[in-house]
Amino acid sequence: xxxxxxxxxxxxxxxxxxxxxxxxxxxxxxxxxxxxxxxxxxxxxxxxxxxxxxxxxxxxxxxxxxxxxxxxxxxxxxxxxxxxxxxxxxxxxxxxxxxxxxxxxxxxxxxxxxxxxxxxxxxxxxxxxxxxxxxxxxxxxxxxxxxxxxxxxxxxxxxxxxxxxxxxxxxxxxxxxxxxxxxxxxxxxxxxxxxxxxxxxxxxxxxxxxxxxxxxxxxxxxxxxxxxxxxxxxxxxxxxxxxxxxxxxxxxxxxxxxxxxxxxxxxxxxxxxxxxxxxxxxxxxxxxxxxxxxxxxxxxxxxxxxxxxxxxxxxxxxxxxxxxxxxxxxxxxxxxxxxxxxxxxxxxxxxxxxxxxxxxxxxxxxxxxxxxxxxxxxxxxxxxxxxxxxxxxxxxxxxxxxxxxxxxxxxxxxxxxxxxxxxxxxxxxxxxxxxxxxxxxxxxxxxxxxxxxxxxxxxxxxxxxxxxxxxxxxxxxxxxxxxxxxxxxxxxxxxxxxxxxxxxxxxxxxxxxxxxxxxxxxxxxxxxxxxxxxxxxxxxxxxxxxxxxxxxxxxxxxxxxxxxxxxxxxxxxxxxxxxxxxxxxxxxxxxxxxxxxx
Ligand code: NOJ
Ligand code: NOJ
Numbered sequence: 001x002x003x004x005x006x007x008x009x010x011x012x013x014x015x016x017x018x019x020x021x022x023x024x025x026x027x028x029x030x031x032x033x034x035x036x037x038x039x040x041x042x043x044x045x046x047x048x049x050x051x052x053x054x055x056x057x058x059x060x061x062x063x064x065x066x067x068x069x070x071x072x073x074x075x076x077x078x079x080x081x082x083x084x085x086x087x088x089x090x091x092x093x094x095x096x097x098x099x100x101x102x103x104x105x106x107x108x109x110x111x112x113x114x115x116x117x118x119x120x121x122x123x124x125x126x127x128x129x130x131x132x133x134x135x136x137x138x139x140x141x142x143x144x145x146x147x148x149x150x151x152x153x154x155x156x157x158x159x160x161x162x163x164x165x166x167x168x169x170x171x172x173x174x175x176x177x178x179x180x181x182x183x184x185x186x187x188x189x190x191x192x193x194x195x196x197x198x199x200x201x202x203x204x205x206x207x208x209x210x211x212x213x214x215x216x217x218x219x220x221x222x223x224x225x226x227x228x229x230x231x232x233x234x235x236x237x238x239x240x241x242x243x244x245x246x247x248x249x250x251x252x253x254x255x256x257x258x259x260x261x262x263x264x265x266x267x268x269x270x271x272x273x274x275x276x277x278x279x280x281x282x283x284x285x286x287x288x289x290x291x292x293x294x295x296x297x298x299x300x301x302x303x304x305x306x307x308x309x310x311x312x313x314x315x316x317x318x319x320x321x322x323x324x325x326x327x328x329x330x331x332x333x334x335x336x337x338x339x340x341x342x343x344x345x346x347x348x349x350x351x352x353x354x355x356x357x358x359x360x361x362x363x364x365x366x367x368x369x370x371x372x373x374x375x376x377x378x379x380x381x382x383x384x385x386x387x388x389x390x391x392x393x394x395x396x397x398x399x400x401x402x403x404x405x406x407x408x409x410x411x412x413x414x415x416x417x418x419x420x421x422x423x424x425x426x427x428x429x430x431x432x433x434x435x436x437x438x439x440x441x442x443x444x445x446x447x448x449x450x451x452x453x454x455x456x457x458x459x460x461x462x463x464x465x466x467x468x469x470x471x472x473x474x475x476x477x478x479x480x481x482x483x484x485x486x487x488x489x490x491x492x493x494x495x496x497x498x499x500x501x502x503x504x505x506x507x508x509x510x511x512x513x514x515x516x517x518x519x520x521x522x523x524x525x526x527x528x529x530x531x532x533x534x535x536x537x538x539x540x541x542x543x544x545x546x547x548x549x550x551x552x553x554x555x556x557x558x559x560x561x562x563x564x565x566x567x568x569x570x571x572x573x574x575x576x577x578x579x580x581x582x583x584x585x586x587x588x589x590x591x592x593x594x595x596x597x598x
Contacts, residue, residue, distance in 0.1 A: 077495075077521030082529035089498065089508040089522055091533055094540050095444040097547060104543070107550055112587055114557035115580035116170070116179070119163055121145075122577045125186045126269060135224045137196070138269065139189030142223060144561070144573035150461050152573040154228060156220045157197075157239030158302060159578050162397070164190055165246040166581035168253055169400070169588055184264040187250045192271050193225060194243060195283050202227040204235040212293040213286055216240045219304060233304035237294060238313040240287035241320035245397065247284055248323045251276060280331065280339035288324050291317050292348045295356060301377060302390055303452055308377040309359075311366045312390040318360060319398035319411050321353040360412055366419075372502060373423040374413065376453070387430060388453040389472040391423045396478050396585070401592050402489045415482040421503035424476055428506070430454045435468055435565040437552075445506065447545035449473055449552070449563065460562045460572020467562040467571055470579035473548050474586045480542035481589035484535050487526070488596045494524040494534055507537055542590065549583070559583065 083091055097104065123141045124132040143159040144152035164187060171183050198216055199207045205214025217235030222228050254260055254276075261279065265271050273279050295317055301310045328346045332338055338346065360366060368375045368386070375386030395413050413420055431450050432442035438449055449468035452458075456466025487494060498504045499520075524530045552563040554570060559579040561572035 077523050079523050079525065080528075080530045081525055083533065088511050088520075089496070090511075091530075091537060092445055092507055092509055094537050094544075095441075095446050097540070097543065099547070099550075104547075104550075108546065108587060108590075111550075111553075111557050112584065115559075115583045116175070118558070118575055118580045119167065119577055119584075120182070120186075122163075122575065123186055123190075125182070125189050126266060127182050127185060133224075137193050137225050139186070139191070139193035140223060140225060141190070141577060143220075143578065144576045146573045146575075150573055152576070153223055154220045155197075155223060155225070158219065158236070158242055160190065161239070161242035161246045163577045163581040165242075165249060165397070166584045168246065168249045170584055171253055173588060173591065181264075184259075185266065187247075188261065188264055188266075188271065189269070191247060191250075191273070191279055191283060192269075194247075195272050196225055197221055198283065198286055200225075200227050203229060203232070207286070209289070213290045214294065216287060216290040217294070217299060219300070233300040235297075235299045236302070236304065236313075237290075237297060237299035238302055238310075238316050240290045241313070241316040242397075244284055244287045244291075244320040244324060245316065247279065248320075248327055249400075251279070251327070277331075277335070277339060280327070284324065284327075285340050285342070285345070288321070288345065288349060291321060292345075292352050295352055302393075303458075305458075306377055306380055306384070308379045310390070311374055311376045311378075311388075312394040314356060314360055314366075315394040315398050315411075315413060318353065318356040321349050321356065322411060325349050325353060357412070372419070372500075373426045374417075374419040384453065384455055385430075387423065387426050389427060389450060389469075389475060390452070391420065392427075392475050392479050393471070395420045396475055396482060396589075399482065401482065401589060402485060414486070415479055416486050418497070418501040418503075420479070421483075421501055424479060425503040425506060427454075427472075427476075431468070437468070437563075437565055437568045447473070447476060447541060447543075447548055449548050449565075449568075450476055450545075451562075451565075460560070465565065467565045468548075468552075469562050470549060470553075470559045470576070471561075471582040473545050474579075474582045477542045477545035477549075478582070478586035478589045480538055480545070481586065481593055484538050484542070484593045485589065485596075487531075487535060488593060491526050493526045494531060496522045496524070498522065506541070507534065539593065546586070546590075 078088055080089060083089075099107075120128065122143075122145060123139075124136050125138055129138060140155050141160040141163055142153050143156050147153045167183050167186065171180060175183075197218075200215065200218075200221070201207060202215050202218040202221075204216075204218040205211045207213060207215045214235060217237050217239060218227070219232060219234055219236040219239060220228050251261075261273070261275050265274065273282055295314075296309075298307050298309050299313065300307055302312050325346065328338060328349065332346075363369075365378050366374050366376075368378065371386060373387055374391045375381070376388035376390050377384060377386060380386075391413075395415055395417070398411050399414050415421075427450055428448055431454070432438045432448050434454060435449050435451065441448060450472040451466050451468045452472055453466075457463045459465055459467060486492070496504050496508075497520075498508065498510055524534060549559070552568045552570070553559050558570065558575060560570040560574045561576045561579060563569060564571045
């Protein structure tokens with residue numbers, strides 16, 4: 001009763017209260033809407049900021065050429081000389097190797113010998129000709145000895161060039177004198193056979209100016225050097241460029257050692273050339289013509305599956321032109337004439353070189369700000385992610401060891417380019433998940449088994465499920481060792497834009513104290529404690545890719561094309577030449593930096 005009374009007597013208050021309540025409700029609603037719209041505004045600001053950062057990333061993309069002045073950045077950013085007091089970045093611990101270091105070194109040394117011998121076995125040359133059928137010319141290299149499931153007993157322009165390029169570089173290492181002579185025989189016989197192959201009309205085209213020398217893009221030939229006339233993914237426009245790279249590297253090798261072609265043209269065998277001029281005029285000249293006349297054409301990629309203007313094809317063409325321009329200029333300087341007496345080719349090479357550079361660096365093509373990594377086939381993003389180990393392969397073949405082949409050229413997409421490093425990072429992320437053999441190690445921050453590209457379904461014989469490849473896993477190691485070399489040999493600081501180059505997050509923990517300074521640049525000065533610790537970790541990371549290879553090759557040291565993504569066992573073409581040559585390349589890159597600790 002009294003309560004009701006009270007209520008009644010407090011009517012005014014009651015109504016006031018109601019008013020308060022309703023205004024409270026009104027306020028909460030208002031607050032709700034306010035928060036909602038504020039969130040919206042924030043989201044929009046974030047979106048705009050993101051676009052701006054993307055744009056920034058877009059315009060400040062490290063093409064390698066721009067990176068040359070990286071020292072300038074030293075004054076601006078955050079500097080770390082050792083990791084003790086610093087809290088912006090700290091080094092992630094790396095998982096210790098599962099094998100003891102001396103056993104590992106022994107294994108590497110043994111495997112180098114095995115790889116060299118396996119490659120020699122896949123080439124017919126004057127040192128082993130009796131082991132091969134008579135109808136097979138000298139200088140022929142088979143992709144693999146496998147004749148069925150799959151039949152890889154053919155000669156591919158790409159596989160031959162890549163494999164022999166490794167032998168040429170190998171020459172600079174301490175191979176024995178006997179093996180050095182063999183390398184000359186093999187290279188000259190390869191050149192001889194290539195001159196024959198170039199002139200074969202085939203399903204890609206003819207050897208004629210009228211047909212723009214399109215026959216040179218034929219990807220593979222029968223082992224007896226006759227055309228292969230069945231269906232295939234043709235043309236493949238990387239072949240002539242790769243051959244130019246290999247042959248010019250060989251001619252450079254002769255020059256550096258004060259040797260000449262004439263010293264090695266074995267009189268017992270018939271060569272269609274007598275000297276360097278003949279090689280430039282009869283072989284390299286036409287491969288160059290092919291590039292000049294066809295560089296804008298789409299073609300099948302190095303994996304023989306899709307048609308586009310690919311990053312791999314374009315970069316190797318650019319690099320081949322770069323080398324050829326130098327060669328043509330020097331040749332003219334020394335001998336007063338141009339190969340084939342053609343005074344126009346050099347200018348054509350220079351024009352094409354310029355256009356290709358612009359194309360390589362153009363925005364929204366291979367460089368795609370929304371991806372972070374370099375896109376292999378930019379016009380096929382509807383069917384592919386564009387993520388492909390071909391990008392890494394292109395970077396390493398076009399950036400030979402700084403201390404071997406005197407490289408005063410400016411070829412973009414060097415091994416420290418942020419897009420190249422992000423490509424490796426993204427491949428590691430993706431393949432840690434898609435290959436079950438990586439699952440037990442995917443959290444350990446060590447190298448994992450890598451394949452060609454995430455969408456791959458080629459199992460080595462048919463199409464079912466894609467697997468890791470030896471060349472993919474080994475080339476990751478090569479990239480890392482070349483990265484170390486570029487810091488040590490060029491004595492440059494490690495400049496890290498951790499947000500832009502996600503690769504570095506494999507090695508550093510980022511402090512959350514600086515959440516908004518996403519575009520902060522951290523510099524680790526050359527030869528500082530932090531520098532040496534970082535490079536030590538990079539070296540171990542490189543080795544961990546070799547660990548994967550060691551685990552999955554056969555007990556006899558054999559490598560096929562692939563290894564099974566569930567079981568890790570060898571799969572696909574056995575004794576693939578290219579698997580062994582990539583291994584040699586990667587070991588050479590490792591040897592270059594092994595002694596270089598500060
Ligand atoms: C399909 C594969 O993906 C490709 O790389 C290969 O060259 C051909 N099949 C022929 O084996
Ligand atoms: C298939 C690979 O995709 C291709 O790049 C290679 O040339 C051939 N196999 C031969 O090894």
